[in-house]
Amino acid sequence: MSEWTIGIIGGSGLYAMDALEDRQWIEVTSPWGKPSDKILCGTIGHVRVRFLPRHGRGHVHIPSKVDARANIDALKRAGCTDILAISAVGSLSEELAPGRFVAVDQFIDNTKGRPSTFFDSGFVAHVSMGDPVCSRLSKYAAKAAEKAGADVTEGATYLAMEGPQFSTRAESKLYRHWGAEVIGMTGMPEAKLAREAELPYALLAMVTDWDSWRDSEDAVDVGVIIEQMNANSATAVKTVEAFCKGLPKKRTPSPIDTALDDAILTAPDKHDRELMAKLDAVAGRLFRAE
Numbered sequence: 001m002s003e004w005t006i007g008i009i010g011g012s013g014l015y016a017m018d019a020l021e022d023r024q025w026i027e028v029t030s031p032w033g034k035p036s037d038k039i040l041c042g043t044i045g046h047v048r049v050r051f052l053p054r055h056g057r058g059h060v061h062i063p064s065k066v067d068a069r070a071n072i073d074a075l076k077r078a079g080c081t082d083i084l085a086i087s088a089v090g091s092l093s094e095e096l097a098p099g100r101f102v103a104v105d106q107f108i109d110n111t112k113g114r115p116s117t118f119f120d121s122g123f124v125a126h127v128s129m130g131d132p133v134c135s136r137l138s139k140y141a142a143k144a145a146e147k148a149g150a151d152v153t154e155g156a157t158y159l160a161m162e163g164p165q166f167s168t169r170a171e172s173k174l175y176r177h178w179g180a181e182v183i184g185m186t187g188m189p190e191a192k193l194a195r196e197a198e199l200p201y202a203l204l205a206m207v208t209d210w211d212s213w214r215d216s217e218d219a220v221d222v223g224v225i226i227e228q229m230n231a232n233s234a235t236a237v238k239t240v241e242a243f244c245k246g247l248p249k250k251r252t253p254s255p256i257d258t259a260l261d262d263a264i265l266t267a268p269d270k271h272d273r274e275l276m277a278k279l280d281a282v283a284g285r286l287f288r289a290e
């Protein structure tokens, strides 16, 4: 049993965390690129927290250029044991009205050309993504959002689109046919990379709009989203606080802590040492003794 260090990835509208005690922004460098911003370190109750604003303070990064590899690697280097990501999403379901919080449990990755793995020739790994979120973390997050006063749905499929433009009406309807229930631009490849880095990951989505599938309504625009984001943000901060305070004192191991145990196929004598040096935070526990 050990302790929790929770990485919070703050989405659109969530750029800082006043709830943190003893807080300090620290620069974490990563061999994978530049993280979105410095990381705000502090504590909430008995939990260490590492907060990273996904788009940077001042919302400087377009979704396609959020360096999810650098962000996940930096959070791992900052000692995170688990990650709770927060995101603004559009709704693709009649049941998920703006204002609702949704604990996502599945993803469809429709992003294009984003680096989506830490691995490469010379260190090949295939992790399982059948169950892409940590159910334990997701349950704690849903409970915390309820405690913070939100209407909460547990379980929904998130469609990750490339953006930055919103979907056409035809795309929005298509994604509903695919079974997607919420839509955003950042949940993938973030969730894949968290799994590769053996970090249990949950995504709490805040519904800001109806996207563009409802013929009777105006198509989504960013003004509507910002209005709803502002209405949601105090509840999101309260949720993070309740989430940390609601975690048990001790952290029992998760199977995701060892997701790479049977995932690596490359024979040790074929390992690419340069790549392994970059993988020191993500996968170093497997080869430090090599």
Ligand SMILES: CSC[C@H]1O[C@H](OP(=O)(O)O)[C@H](O)[C@@H]1O
Pocket (backbone or CB within 6 Å): 010, 011, 012, 013, 054, 055, 063, 086, 087, 088, 089, 163, 184, 185, 186, 187, 222, 225
């Ligand atoms: C502000 S509208 C679109 C923008 O909002 C979402 O960001 P995040 O997932 O970081 O909350 C969406 O994915 C887009 O990046």
Ligand SMILES: Nc1ncnc2[nH]cnc12
Pocket (backbone or CB within 6 Å): 088, 089, 090, 091, 161, 166, 167, 183, 184, 185, 208, 209, 210, 211, 212, 220, 225
């Ligand atoms: N309708 C939408 N499409 C994509 N990303 C979003 N983020 C918030 N609303 C969205």
